[in-house]
Amino acid sequence: MSAAVAGRRPGRYGVGLLTGILHRWIVLAVAVACWEVGTRIARSPSFPPPSTIVSKMYHLWFAGPASHLFLTSEATGNLLPSLGRMAVGLAASIVAGVGLGLLLGRSERMFAYLDPLFQFARVIPPPTLAPVFIVLFKLGSQMQIASIIFSAIWPILLNTADGARSVDQLQMATARVFRLSSTDRLFKIILPSTMPKIFAGLRLSLSLALILMVFSELLPGATDGIGFLMSDAQSRSDLPTLWAGIVLLGILGYLLNTLLLMAERRALAGHRAARRVDTT
């Protein structure tokens, strides 16, 4: 956490920000260049050079008509269902995780009863439950979304509970003295003060959701999705397509994480400023 803040510090100065971005992209560019050169020298069919991968990605997904935002039918048929399932799964995890987390965090008794159970559920590696989900839910989207939710909900739920438990005592005393309604307590005190913890959980949940999104599409019953595309390519030994899927997932993860960080920055602007003042 503190490392992340320190890393963002230069962002407050224009020049520092620019050189920071430059440094990061230079490292990436050098890595990609090495990759290109290495794969061209090796000439292994298992390791196509990045230029081949990128052109494959373009032809597969982004060479569509302008009316479809340049997306091919391959893209709309596989990328969108994947993203849709992930969005639904993540949204459900947030709603249920934050709701249950607040309940758990604000009730000593609930916490005492349920925390051990949740701690146990959390450490079960989600892929091991996939066979159970296959039996429990309808094959396809329903089972896939269930797998995403079951993995993504825990970091949000447990972080929210933790944050809700540690709301400032004096803020709660103030709420009692002024007899704030329970909705005001929830939305004006508990939820805002839990927000940093919720976002910390959300960051973990996001990467878990991405993993489970792909993993659930590798299982039987999948008919579309990025994972389905990749397992299909693998069965045809179509390595450039397989690699295109890997790179796409990397880019997707990066973009989603960047979006989340932006949302977090906006939501926690007041928190961070308050902390900065406190510590100086």
Place this chain on the structure above:
Amino acid sequence: MLQIEKLGHYYADHTALEDVNLEVAEGELVSIVGPSGCGKSTLLRCIAGLIRPSQGRITLNGREITDVPDNLAVVFQDYSRSLLPWLTVRDNVALPLRRRGRSKSERQAAALGALQAVGLADAAHKYPWQLSGGMQQRVSIARALAYQPALLLMDEPFGSVDAQTREDLEDLVLRVRKDGMTILLVTHDIDESVYVGDRVIVLDRAPGRVAADLAVGLPSARDQISTRELPEFVHMRAEVGRLVRGQAPPGAVL
């Protein structure tokens, strides 16, 4: 209005209050002084219903306090932590008014009025963490005043403000009490306790109990300069000072 009988409170291994007896009439302004750690904040928290005393009972208008009573406001000693950093100053002041069934514009107007009274109208749209400690303290005073409680508890409310503002705030307290508000004001400033109070309660250190209950014989119209010159003021100040330092001769307790 307020009766405290045989009040005692123990923390794990420490007796904070013991056998405190006190009665406060409606509309009175009672100053409570005592060395730090003598249990002043504990006493206020018991009255506010925030902690349940280990012994004795407190009744407000004839009803025993078991939970936070209605129509009560507290200015906490730790003022900065009692403000919500994600709300603007005005929203902090207006938030408690939501239960009073007033429209949003009325609440905002009342909040602005209270901020004006403490000299912070300009800071209404700022966030608490953008203000100095003294200004934050005034915001928490404004929040309590806007609430218009029947009973106002203030825990060292002027500790972080500069001398001039402090005098202004003391006079503000004297003004609002004219509306019939009953006020308990904890302070460690002896002059202040005499200047604003109808009565001064001196608490003993460990275990905290009432060492003296002195009526202030000053005219109710007070003025920062002339009141402090009155022989009665000078006399009271000396007497309270002696009591706080524990130098009072035996039998001096009234």
